[in-house]
Amino acid sequence: MRMASGVLREALIDVDAIAENVRHLRRLTGVEVIAVVKAEGYGHGAHRAALAALRGGATRIGVSDIDEALALRRRGIRAPLFAWLHAPGASFAEAVREDVELGISDIDQLLRAGEAAQGDRPAAVHLKIETGLSRNGIAPADWRVVFSEAARLERIGRLRVVGLFSHLSNASEVDDRAALAKFEEGVVLAAAAGLNPPLRHIAATHAAIALPEARLNAVRIGIGIYGISPFDDRSSADLGLRPAMTLRGAVAAVRRVPAGTGVSYGYAYRTETDTTLALVPLGYADGVPRQASGRGPVTINGRRFTVAGRIAMDQFVVDVGDHPVAVGDEAVLFGDPTLGVPSAREWADAADTIDYEIVTRIGARVPRREVGA
Numbered sequence: 001m002r003m004a005s006g007v008l009r010e011a012l013i014d015v016d017a018i019a020e021n022v023r024h025l026r027r028l029t030g031v032e033v034i035a036v037v038k039a040e041g042y043g044h045g046a047h048r049a050a051l052a053a054l055r056g057g058a059t060r061i062g063v064s065d066i067d068e069a070l071a072l073r074r075r076g077i078r079a080p081l082f083a084w085l086h087a088p089g090a091s092f093a094e095a096v097r098e099d100v101e102l103g104i105s106d107i108d109q110l111l112r113a114g115e116a117a118q119g120d121r122p123a124a125v126h127l128k129i130e131t132g133l134s135r136n137g138i139a140p141a142d143w144r145v146v147f148s149e150a151a152r153l154e155r156i157g158r159l160r161v162v163g164l165f166s167h168l169s170n171a172s173e174v175d176d177r178a179a180l181a182k183f184e185e186g187v188v189l190a191a192a193a194g195l196n197p198p199l200r201h202i203a204a205t206h207a208a209i210a211l212p213e214a215r216l217n218a219v220r221i222g223i224g225i226y227g228i229s230p231f232d233d234r235s236s237a238d239l240g241l242r243p244a245m246t247l248r249g250a251v252a253a254v255r256r257v258p259a260g261t262g263v264s265y266g267y268a269y270r271t272e273t274d275t276t277l278a279l280v281p282l283g284y285a286d287g288v289p290r291q292a293s294g295r296g297p298v299t300i301n302g303r304r305f306t307v308a309g310r311i312a313m314d315q316f317v318v319d320v321g322d323h324p325v326a327v328g329d330e331a332v333l334f335g336d337p338t339l340g341v342p343s344a345r346e347w348a349d350a351a352d353t354i355d356y357e358i359v360t361r362i363g364a365r366v367p368r369r370e371v372g373a
């Protein structure tokens with residue numbers, strides 16, 4: 001297959017796949033889906049991921065930080081937005097003005113949220129309680145104080161507590177159940193303080209699928225909406241999900257070489273016979289992990305090869321043997337493996353990481369092109 005002329009490299013983003021993945025997970029879990037589009041939608045583009053997720057039935061959009069939420073508002077996303085990781089000491093005024101819900105992890109953040117209330121608009125918050133992950137979240141020793149202050153601020157109209165939430169470790173089912181039990185203690189204590197928020201959420205993709213009792217009344221789905229499995233032993237297809245990103249480039253040079261030819265920096269690969277080398281214009285600047293040198297898979301014209309030698313900043317070389325390959329042919333690094341191309345998981349394995357990192361780190365230099373819808 002030929003790439004369109006003029007295209008060097010691109011990431012195809014199938015927005016229908018995102019919408020369908022959300023629809024599928026919404027049906028599976030039976031609760032509200034908060035679609036997580038932090039970090040530019042795990043590399044897929046936050047705005048397009050948010051639009052597709054809302055089309056698929058998500059009712060709220062989650063991001064890590066307020067700037068990400070404000071960028072989505074500016075681009076016209078009207079759905080509820082929720083951000084949970086904040087700059088120390090920063091004002092929440094703009095977030096409240098733009099109707100961004102805040103994850104609150106300590107008393108200082110709670111008080112700042114109360115101060116950011118404007119006129120008759122209270123700050124909308126989700127209180128995050130620590131249940132074992134050891135990241136942020138209100139420590140159990142502080143629950144009583146924070147809950148009663150939140151209830152007071154709610155009574156005087158400066159705060160609206162929309163949710164209580166936490167995050168799981170996925171260390172084991174036993175650990176996740178223990179965290180869930182801890183969470184329920186927090187819910188009871190919050191109710192005793194007068195807080196009965198409409199939303200309770202603890203599950204990300206992994207627990208939303210594997211631990212039904214963790215679904216509560218909302219789930220925060222990130223990796224699943226992009227069609228990638230968070231399980232070591234279950235593929236996207238096993239879960240009924242379709243990967244949304246295909247990373248590909250146009251073969252930029254082809255060279256016939258004799259046996260013994262060194263390839264790329266350090267000559268870490270040498271040809272064993274007369275062979276053909278194809279140059280693929282994607283490198284570590286584009287997010288292709290150098291760690292996968294000599295190991296990463298790629299399909300060219302539907303045939304599977306392995307990276308030969310080191311991955312450089314902008315490019316890598318593939319030894320295609322005697323298979324016919326021409327400049328302009330399509331080289332696919334990963335996409336939907338049911339279509340015969342490698343998966344992001346294979347690149348993750350080759351680079352000793354997880355597929356979350358593979359898609360998220362695809363660089364800004366790679367144009368995203370939407371397909372579907």
Ligand SMILES: *Cc1c(COP(=O)(O)O)cnc(C)c1O
Nearest residue numbers: 036167204205220221222223224
């Ligand atoms: C990133 C994140 C999620 C989404 O996790 P996935 O495993 O991608 O579904 C959910 N909640 C929080 C707090 C997160 O940071």
